[in-house]
């Protein structure tokens with residue numbers, strides 16, 4: 001299988017051009033290629049496929065083989081791939097995902113995509129749409145709501161950006177033992193489809209820092225949908241303005257929530273790491 005390893009702020013995936021390649025068992029292939037010792041090393045697998053309703057389709061798999069509906073860093077890399085590798089010459093493209101069709105604007109420098117702005121659509125806040133089991137069945141949103149994890153009470157805000165997120169605010173982002181608490185959030189009974197958890201700290205009204213524990217991949221250096229969820233949560237909680245720089249371990253993303261249009265925009269980089277090919281004879285059966 002020919003592939004390209006790409007990264008958006010260090011959130012790295014193996015990208016496969018499925019207009020050309022066929023993958024029979026993407027869940028197994030994702031687990032294999034993601035392994036940082038026996039595989040290529042990545043946070044998952046992203047297949048770039050033909051679409052009947054958009055310019056391309058993105059199918060994403062986490063490192064544990066589970067399917068993600070959306071991937072913010074991944075979709076920027078898809079845009080770079082299709083432009084830089086000559087699958088399109090358009091600088092405004094649409095990409096079908098399980099989380100809806102997304103619209104992307106590409107900045108091209110010296111013939112290559114350097115920056116991508118993504119219209120991420122509307123955040124969904126209804127508990128059933130995230131999904132999060134509410135404490136009271138009448139709750140229409142989960143904002144600053146208590147959540148017991150390992151005997152400690154956290155306060156969460158739930159947001160779907162096509163995939164499920166919960167945002168909790170902490171005083172010390174860097175000091176958290178995510179390997180210990182991350183899985184307890186991910187598999188908590190209030191999250192029937194598991195969840196991506198963002199641990200956030202507001203630096204000022206325009207800046208938030210965060211770390212993420214991703215459903216299916218563990219701690220990653222960045223999460224694009226997670227950064228959008230953090231911005232939306234921070235705005236809803238009255239902590240920031242509508243345009244926020246989100247600082248992740250791998251770098252910064254600019255997130256804007258246009259409340260009138262109810263659209264979230266994410267702007268950030270996309271990079272190629274290397275191209276390669278790998279033998280999948282024993283895996284893709």
Ligand SMILES: N[C@@H](CCC[C@H](N)C(=O)O)C(=O)O
Nearest residue numbers: 068071072073163223224225
């Ligand atoms: N890293 C991603 C999100 C990938 C999917 C996520 N782990 C899920 O299962 O929902 C991003 O940049 O958004």
